[in-house]
Amino acid sequence: MNTISNTSAALSVVNIGADLFADAIEAQGFAVTHVAWRPPAGDQHALMTLLADPRVNEANKIAVERMLSAHPVIVDVRPAHEVISALQKHKLLHAGPPIEWERMCGPMRGAVVGACIYEEWAKDEPEAVALADSGTLDFEPCHHYNAVGPMAGITSPSMPVFVVEDKTQGNQTFSTLNEGLGKVLRYGAFAPEVLERLSWMQEVLGPALGRAIRRLGGVDVRAIMSQALQMGDECHNRNKAATSLFVRQVGADLVETGRSSEETAAVLRFIAGNDHFHLNPSMAAAKAITLAGANVPHSSVVVTMARNGVDFGIRVSGLGDRWFVGPAQYIQGLYFAGFGQEDANPDIGDSAIAETSGVGAFAMAGAPAIVQFIGGSPADALRYTREMYDITVSSNPLFGLPSLDFQGVPTGIDIRQVCRLNMLPVINTGIAHRLPGVGQVGAGIVYPPMECFEKALSALAM
């Protein structure tokens, strides 16, 4: 829609919404002021009802206050089955909303195969596939156990996991240990080197970190993230500062509790060699933050966004454990040399918990260097963060961004505002190859499908 006012000598035009009107008028030589506007998404009656309902505002306030009060601390590293008691033989956790073996994408199937060999439930790929085909394996989302896993997110009983405790609410959340880049299980690789690394992580890395962290009395992951957000990380696709701060904090205790200097040096070298090592504890912390805001009746705040490589699912505070699902999207970004869009798997992983908690792409204003990795300019990074204030309930003063005069990151996505403004939460993410085991082929920006929010909106209004 546009308005032409011709009260003075020159024609001045304000165009609202679709660009094509503005373009047509500009082509005729007139100045046009463009106002971004899109019609609201979802059921309009449900939207009006929820926007007018004072209980929703009140519930959102409570949900976000709880999120902002969360104080996640890494308290231990333990084998997953010790802290997630349901995770026993033939059970695997995966990223995103529920999905059956038959519908899983390439990287997730590869990771399942790898996990079966790693757990010695199968001796090779054909045996693992047969096991999965036979229905013997029990698949469930990581999120159902307050766990989160990047990319395929496959978590099996013997894998060591970070145990993060919310010192305010008392909840525990979990995430696996980051394997690094290249051929890794989370991208569906199960070559011998991948399985050897996983065994070393189980036997050496996990126990060493567990000893050091217990001796330290915990690592304040919220404090690390808070500092890292002032050091160019956004705690999703840039984790260089957080990883460095983590090494710096645990180094001396790793040495003092190490079984040998050889082992300790290997542990330090492994962590130091992986700029993304701290992604996983940041994800568990983000899970702790969002979990704190879950299950507030009437609240329209999003507490989960997760993808399994086929479906994108969200969960909303006032709607309990229900998933609202739509198709996972393709990522717009930069590809590594030799790869292109035809290689890409749709959006995958639990790492969008970062954005759900207020970091990741929501904090990109503090991480301008990330555009070298995901594309765009530093100005885009600022814009992404600024836009997200329009669809969030509050901001997190503990996660202040220097480039925005220390304003806190936008926190608490409100499905009502997403639908009203027709503006989706922005996510930055790695791009997985669609075939198992190739690994990361790029990184970029992706959005959830709007239908997740539309479905949740209707459900909340019922």
Place this chain on the structure above:
Amino acid sequence: MNTISNTSAALSVVNIGADLFADAIEAQGFAVTHVAWRPPAGDQHALMTLLADPRVNEANKIAVERMLSAHPVIVDVRPAHEVISALQKHKLLHAGPPIEWERMCGPMRGAVVGACIYEEWAKDEPEAVALADSGTLDFEPCHHYNAVGPMAGITSPSMPVFVVEDKTQGNQTFSTLNEGLGKVLRYGAFAPEVLERLSWMQEVLGPALGRAIRRLGGVDVRAIMSQALQMGDECHNRNKAATSLFVRQVGADLVETGRSSEETAAVLRFIAGNDHFHLNPSMAAAKAITLAGANVPHSSVVVTMARNGVDFGIRVSGLGDRWFVGPAQYIQGLYFAGFGQEDANPDIGDSAIAETSGVGAFAMAGAPAIVQFIGGSPADALRYTREMYDITVSSNPLFGLPSLDFQGVPTGIDIRQVCRLNMLPVINTGIAHRLPGVGQVGAGIVYPPMECFEKALSALAM
């Protein structure tokens, strides 16, 4: 000066230079566009001569190209007397331009006393003062030996120093190891705890770092600074990222070459506990960068800015080893609780080598969080960097700032532009208490005295 044009209905005023004219006109209700302008500084004939001399531009190009080509790498940590052969019994190096014992400020006198006791040239303060009073001690600037020291900068023969080698030019530069905050020698403290720490640094920290760095084959300090500048450091008063990256890089080799896990843990804990640990290697690297640009005939590029707490001195590429000196200034900034301007010593230390090389306050656009420490707003941090492009010859593409679309830091201060624009290089710095041993009492912004540049300008034109 200002211009009033009254050709249209409304009066429109452009004011150039002094604010008071603009203020007076604004007070009368007219709109004023203010253009910052100050009359040039220094001898105008000398300035015109040098601006018109093509040899100066050519020489500056060479000087700055050499600076940008410098590749400083930490290759070792050794006792100072092993790498600076002139540094033997009763000789001490100090920050800034040359100064005699009688004119030294409180913190520098305290550091001299501490160094004499540490070296066992005196058993206590009275003996040390008597030694200094007797003329037995030989004082010389750190810079005369390509060394740099923060604050008092006192460097004695037994102190371990970082050995930084410029892999392009082959020069070696040196700096002591950072003691941390609180009671420390560089602020003039010589209490038993200060001397005990210095002994531990000599016996444990220095040798441990030397072994690890030699085994690593060197630590690329330019690469660390380049990353740190994208992680919120400006490599002078914010060194958190660089310190973390350094620990991360040397950790495993410290473990593997350590004499015991107890000692290695103590070394890691000491470095991890000091956000400014990497200031000193960054200073030695900055010295290597500026040294590369020194001694180019006709060049008007500044290659040294240093303060001894009484005098501020600069040296210029085309003027060899001559110092051009003026009074050290007081710092505008934030004081720690319980301290105020009456406690402050004038500007002190060799750390302005940071700004001379293009980092420090020149790179503040990349370190907005620093304003919490030195005062001002993130917008000021951007402005400081932007202004410095006006008085520098080039920018350093290896030190790109994400917030300025990866533009390199302004590099190569041209005394001609400083005088022409009457715009001084900005320096951010710690504020030392004027009495020995109290330590840091704040941090802020300071400028050199213009007379350093005016004297150098006249000398270069001769």
